[in-house]
Amino acid sequence: xxxxxxxxxxxxxxxxxxxxxxxxxxxxxxxxxxxxxxxxxxxxxxxxxxxxxxxxxxxxxxxxxxxxxxxxxxxxxxxxxxxxxxxxxxxxxxxxxxxxxxxxxxxxxxxxxxxxxxxxxxxxxxxxxxxxxxxxxxxxxxxxxxxxxxxxxxxxxxxxxxxxxxxxxxxx
Numbered sequence: 001x002x003x004x005x006x007x008x009x010x011x012x013x014x015x016x017x018x019x020x021x022x023x024x025x026x027x028x029x030x031x032x033x034x035x036x037x038x039x040x041x042x043x044x045x046x047x048x049x050x051x052x053x054x055x056x057x058x059x060x061x062x063x064x065x066x067x068x069x070x071x072x073x074x075x076x077x078x079x080x081x082x083x084x085x086x087x088x089x090x091x092x093x094x095x096x097x098x099x100x101x102x103x104x105x106x107x108x109x110x111x112x113x114x115x116x117x118x119x120x121x122x123x124x125x126x127x128x129x130x131x132x133x134x135x136x137x138x139x140x141x142x143x144x145x146x147x148x149x150x151x152x153x154x155x156x157x158x159x160x161x162x163x164x165x166x167x168x169x170x171x172x
Contacts (some may be wrong), residue, residue, distance in 0.1 A: 021128035039158040076169035077138035083167040096143040123155040125126040
């Protein structure tokens, strides 16, 4: 089984790790003022520089989405995910929980499993590793996954979007 596809796909060609990791950025240009519908691999700041103006966010969650990724819950592992407000405390966690850590700060020994997005704090590396790390934690059959926040700028905006939507599934 390749990433949950099961027998639905008879053949998958593996091109190795993705250089960006998160899906594409989606911008609505059909309206008088461009709107960011989904943050993705092309950071908002780059688009704003080309447009010469600020790029407001459209509704992040819609009952009838205009673009992929606008449902309240999306990009979620099967294991409930809890988005932490700040990096995990040294004495937090439990053996039955996993931690998706941004930089892998020391002291997470109370967690049953830890995946580190980027030891040096690179948002590009974190975005490229996001789904692979989530998939590995999900495969551990944990009670929950605690996810540390990343800075919500550049590619971090897309990472946080995916984590918030994964956490929304657990809350529903």
